[in-house]
Amino acid sequence: MFAALLRLLGDFDLAEEALHDAFAAALERWPREGPPGNPVAWLVSAGRFKAIDALRRRARFDAAQGALAERVARGPAPTEADEVPDDRLRLILACCHPALGPEAQVALTLREVCALTTEEIARAFLVAPSTLAQRIVRAKARLRDEQAALDVPPREALGPRLDAVLRVVYLVFNEGYLATAGDALARADLAGEAVRLARLVVELAPEPEALGLLGLLLLHEARRDARADAAGELVLLEDQDRARWDRDRIAEGCALVERALRSRRFGPYTLQGAIAAVHAEAPSAAQTDWAQVVGLYGLLARVEPTPVVALNHAVAVAMRDGPAAGLAPIEALLRRDLADYAPAHAARADLCRRLGRTAEARASYARALALVRQGPQRRFLERRLAALG
Amino acid sequence: MKYLCLAYGTSGGLEALTAAERAALLAELEAREAALQATGAVRASMSLGWEPATLRPRGGETVVTDGPYLETKEQVGGLVVLEARDLNDAVRVASLHPGVHLGPGVELRAVEHALPPGPFEEGPRWLLLAYGQREPFERMDAAEREAVFARCGELDQAMRATGRVVEGTGLGWDAVSLRAREGKVVVTDGPFLETKDLVGGLVTVTARDRDEALRLASMHPAAQIGEALGWAVELRAVAAGCALKA
Numbered sequence A: 001m002f003a004a005l006l007r008l009l010g011d012f013d014l015a016e017e018a019l020h021d022a023f024a025a026a027l028e029r030w031p032r033e034g035p036p037g038n039p040v041a042w043l044v045s046a047g048r049f050k051a052i053d054a055l056r057r058r059a060r061f062d063a064a065q066g067a068l069a070e071r072v073a074r075g076p077a078p079t080e081a082d083e084v085p086d087d088r089l090r091l092i093l094a095c096c097h098p099a100l101g102p103e104a105q106v107a108l109t110l111r112e113v114c115a116l117t118t119e120e121i122a123r124a125f126l127v128a129p130s131t132l133a134q135r136i137v138r139a140k141a142r143l144r145d146e147q148a149a150l151d152v153p154p155r156e157a158l159g160p161r162l163d164a165v166l167r168v169v170y171l172v173f174n175e176g177y178l179a180t181a182g183d184a185l186a187r188a189d190l191a192g193e194a195v196r197l198a199r200l201v202v203e204l205a206p207e208p209e210a211l212g213l214l215g216l217l218l219l220h221e222a223r224r225d226a227r228a229d230a231a232g233e234l235v236l237l238e239d240q241d242r243a244r245w246d247r248d249r250i251a252e253g254c255a256l257v258e259r260a261l262r263s264r265r266f267g268p269y270t271l272q273g274a275i276a277a278v279h280a281e282a283p284s285a286a287q288t289d290w291a292q293v294v295g296l297y298g299l300l301a302r303v304e305p306t307p308v309v310a311l312n313h314a315v316a317v318a319m320r321d322g323p324a325a326g327l328a329p330i331e332a333l334l335r336r337d338l339a340d341y342a343p344a345h346a347a348r349a350d351l352c353r354r355l356g357r358t359a360e361a362r363a364s365y366a367r368a369l370a371l372v373r374q375g376p377q378r379r380f381l382e383r384r385l386a387a388l389g
Numbered sequence B: 001m002k003y004l005c006l007a008y009g010t011s012g013g014l015e016a017l018t019a020a021e022r023a024a025l026l027a028e029l030e031a032r033e034a035a036l037q038a039t040g041a042v043r044a045s046m047s048l049g050w051e052p053a054t055l056r057p058r059g060g061e062t063v064v065t066d067g068p069y070l071e072t073k074e075q076v077g078g079l080v081v082l083e084a085r086d087l088n089d090a091v092r093v094a095s096l097h098p099g100v101h102l103g104p105g106v107e108l109r110a111v112e113h114a115l116p117p118g119p120f121e122e123g124p125r126w127l128l129l130a131y132g133q134r135e136p137f138e139r140m141d142a143a144e145r146e147a148v149f150a151r152c153g154e155l156d157q158a159m160r161a162t163g164r165v166v167e168g169t170g171l172g173w174d175a176v177s178l179r180a181r182e183g184k185v186v187v188t189d190g191p192f193l194e195t196k197d198l199v200g201g202l203v204t205v206t207a208r209d210r211d212e213a214l215r216l217a218s219m220h221p222a223a224q225i226g227e228a229l230g231w232a233v234e235l236r237a238v239a240a241g242c243a244l245k246a
Helices: A002-009 A012-033 A039-058 A063-074 A084-095 A102-112 A119-123 A129-145 A154-177 A188-204 A208-222 A247-263 A266-280 A289-301 A305-321 A325-335 A342-354 A359-369 A375-387 B020-038 B089-093 B097-100 B133-137 B142-160 B210-217
Strands: B003-009 B044-045 B053-058 B059-068 B075-083 B105-114 B127-135 B165-181 B184-189 B197-205 B234-239
Touching: A002 A012, A002 A039, A002 A084, A012 A039, A012 A129, A012 B089, A039 A063, A039 B020, A084 A102, A084 A154, A084 A188, A084 A375, A102 A119, A102 A129, A102 A154, A119 A129, A119 A188, A119 B089, A129 B089, A129 B184, A129 B197, A154 A188, A154 A208, A188 A208, A208 A247, A208 A266, A247 A266, A266 A289, A289 A305, A305 A325, A305 A342, A325 A342, A342 A359, A342 A375, A359 A375, B003 B089, B003 B097, B053 B210, B075 B197, B089 B105, B089 B165, B097 B105, B097 B165, B127 B133, B127 B210, B133 B165, B142 B165, B197 B210, B210 B234
Parallel strands: none
Antiparallel strands: B003 B075, B003 B105, B044 B075, B053 B059, B053 B234, B105 B165, B127 B197, B127 B234, B165 B184, B165 B197
């Protein structure tokens, strides 16, 4: 409904106001006259008329509002056959518009698509509500200026913009899965919203990478309960109680990843999903098919040649061939791009520990600790450091 | 969620206008006020008189002076309570406030708590604006904070026992400000005035005259304690005809 009003009115604030007014009108009229045959179409139509009224009223002190009223009045009227799924897709595409920065895309998507409040989003990202409110206000103003963004037929805009949409879903999930600061290990709400969003994207646009991303998120979510012990402390993948993994989510995630792989048009999300699937299907860390993990990271490094992928590739090599084999590439990464990346220091520390090079392990754990803000991750590193004696 | 919109104004200015200009301004004010009311989000509103008195806690005594607490050109001139889904929804409604377009601007704050309603004696209304500073308040440890809250609770009760307290509201520190620049509403993160002192709470009381209102204001916690927290109370008359309609 909101998405349809946004299309008809071309402005977030106006659409929100119209929706509000339409519900108010329904509360007043439906009990008296009985509900209409198609309530959604009634509300969209009422919202559009209310918006035109409000704009005409404001034309008394702002001529631009009058012009806008006439444009909306002359524009297309809603029909009962309005394609609701396309409106939702259009809304997602608008929120992930390339004119907006990633932070603004994430904030706007969570508010307009997931219906979270400014205060809830601010709490999840540990910023003041006023900061987040300003970010959202600016994003809406930017989209108002980019009017064309809302007019694009969504199916045509989808191709080039699917990447941005998937990245927003991925960022929301990451923030929920691995908080960058604060004491909540997994902000379940955000991760849950990301899964919901990914499902919506798959429903609207079942592209291989959308399937792959949903699969990846489900496979990570399946391990949520096992990632923290009773005291809320971090438990590494190799130490997790695999009986606590959610088998239904794993089955669904694996099926999605397989579907994406079969399309042969997959990308980085599907490959990450495939890696998560190998872990999910292994009975224990030692029995993991590390050769396959190494191979998948090799493929991923080709489509997404980032230092973090290279780091994960090196860790997988160490698991397949022994700690010494992974050490040199990790040390090379630490000298170049990942000097301030805590997981890289922690990975080096872990390999040194397994090689009995205690002094070096201690130095690397300390370095990682200096770079980490989140409570459970800090305490995990402190425990490792203490265990070295 | 309820949000309080503090509308800032400057006294005077209207004298410099011609009769025609004044009439046009009033017509626009009326039209903008109608547009704000048409949102259905306004729960209460109040406009304030311009002759304030200030009460400060000083060494266990309350010192009263004539004049506003803040020595700024802009002063709080009116209040609107909005009901909104979230802060951005409140910003959308507040951007229609006449003060954004015809005055210096408005500040939006979340209403965090309210005194439970109780019986009170009707009479002319007065507003107590309680000021405080965020930084020393947030620096207090849990024990200090608890001690302050406990003392506030006792003082609040004594004030309410007079049967003159209409209502009381506490605000969150986080603030968003709205101003018009070249016909566009500009939203900024932070309070409207660049002072450390912020309105932290509001209490409406009834009193026959200013002396009685001052006596009630001196019972407010921010007139009695919190010297180190920058606390103070500013007493303002509620302009006639604009009583709260909560």
